[in-house]
Amino acid sequence: MPMPTDVVEALLFATDTPLEAERIREVLDLAGVDEARALVDELRARYDVEGRALAIVEVGGGYRMVTRPDYAPWLMRLARTRTRQRLSRPALETLAIIAYRQPVSRPEVDAVRGVNSDGVLESLLERRLIRIAGRKEAPGRPFLYETTREFLVAFGLRDLDDLPRVEGELVIPETATAGVADGQAQVEQGPGPGGPDVAAGR
Amino acid sequence: MPMPTDVVEALLFATDTPLEAERIREVLDLAGVDEARALVDELRARYDVEGRALAIVEVGGGYRMVTRPDYAPWLMRLARTRTRQRLSRPALETLAIIAYRQPVSRPEVDAVRGVNSDGVLESLLERRLIRIAGRKEAPGRPFLYETTREFLVAFGLRDLDDLPRVEGELVIPETATAGVADGQAQVEQGPGPGGPDVAAGR
């Protein structure tokens, strides 16, 4: 009969997305999530003591089995091409704004960046690093954006608290008063909810 | 400095196609294939001694890291929870039709999608994203489906008017059972727990 930690090992091996403690609990029929966490911790400690190629990391609200960074040179030689492209600077900056101020609307993102963010938001949505979280209770009812779990995984973050603290608060300037944003950040007022601004550019 | 056997472990972990001894030799810059084989054998022996969840097998002209067969029942349970926690593309498509054209009957959904939607509707019902809104006054009196309050919550919508506008109109083809395609007016309104806000505005 397999030991519970070994079952956890099998489960972690068999998932390519982070495995939540709750799902471990469910699959192993454990009484509580804490028990599941304890099993992972035990396995993780074992991996760390042995100091081999694999490690267990906590990311995006779950656990993942990954190779340690020291092995990158050989894995790169294995030429498992990574189709995932690096994000551009505008994309990273937009992501930073959303990560800190979520949920946040496009006009607000525009105001911080001083430029239109339509295209960037679109590609971040496409890569599922952000999602639409609803609409803002403001004129034009613009969409609100927030980061996804995929975002946490892509950047190796356990949760949003893993983001570094920034000196001072990130302040989103009022779009109406922001000189630069005038004229471009202003949402074209649609006749009703779901107005033309939403349909634009699709 | 990583040990060669550990490098082999990393390589096997990161590939799911059988890894040939020759590839291992190449990546590790070994003198010969025998040396590569010896490393795998060493790793394999270590795995067997420890008797844990993972094993290394020789198949299809190469080596693979796999879970031992004893763990299959748990992996199957895991796969099932994974299925439950994701929405497939057909499910998303069906959900879109219902969200934008609710209430809508199964024959109508089938006609738009061109496939039988029984299974998809089932899984959407199970995930409580849709519910039965009543029966259509049409031959066969098929069930009508509409989105739920949980649907709104999952997508961060206040009400259905918050849905993004889509250019163009989805045509619901005449179906054998649906006498009037646009017969939404004659819906038997089920004043269920979903509340009037869900059905409103369409």
Add this chain to the structure above:
Amino acid sequence: MMGAATPATAALTLRVGEFEGPLDLLLHLCRTSEIDLAHLPVRTITDQYLAHLEAMEFQDLEMAGAYLVMAATLVYLKSRLLVPPDETEEQLDDEAQAVREELEERLREYARVKALGGWLAAREAEQARIWGRPASELPLPDDIPLEDLSVHLLERALARLIDEQRRRRPREVAPEPLSVLERMTEILAVLRDTWSLLFSSLLGAEPRRPEVVVTLLAILELARLGHLRAQQTELFGEIVLERRNGKEDAGGADAH
């Protein structure tokens, strides 16, 4: 010297593409002149900004507009400088001073965002050094985790359907019993990680009849498609399932 009105000519060769927008350019000018973001020297920075603007070539009208609006703000500030001009302590009237402070705040804010963007980039690079298990072809990349659902996905799904209808390509009606499809997905996912398994291990402890039927159908379909081989060594014995090392294996290598 930051009092110099003419910016370094070397800086003028910078292309538009190197800046994310007017704030980025302004920040760059401040950084190269080691300017304190809390005390923006209006005269110097305006001159430098305008000089750069002249050297820029815009392809994007909207982007050009954003740069021009910033230019207008700076020129406005410069015009409100009280005379006599004092190089060390620039004085503005209250109204203009408010605009300056807002601009300074936005600049500091942008500096923070830029720093965070840099942090994320480093983080991304770090993540590129670790490998997880290869993403399986299954579940399909289209499958969305429930917590990452977003209305733009519904929007696109509907747009796709409408588009298809427009092109009048009637869809073929085909049966799609999803639970069989789902079960196929599950079985393949397990077989990826374990290579061979017993039929009985696919079922729960107390399998219900429909579950057995669906599982059996899924296996038959997978066998037909060449994804697995099912073997029964003796009559009424256990069915052993084995993943077939076929073309889907070769495809899997570059599927991620």
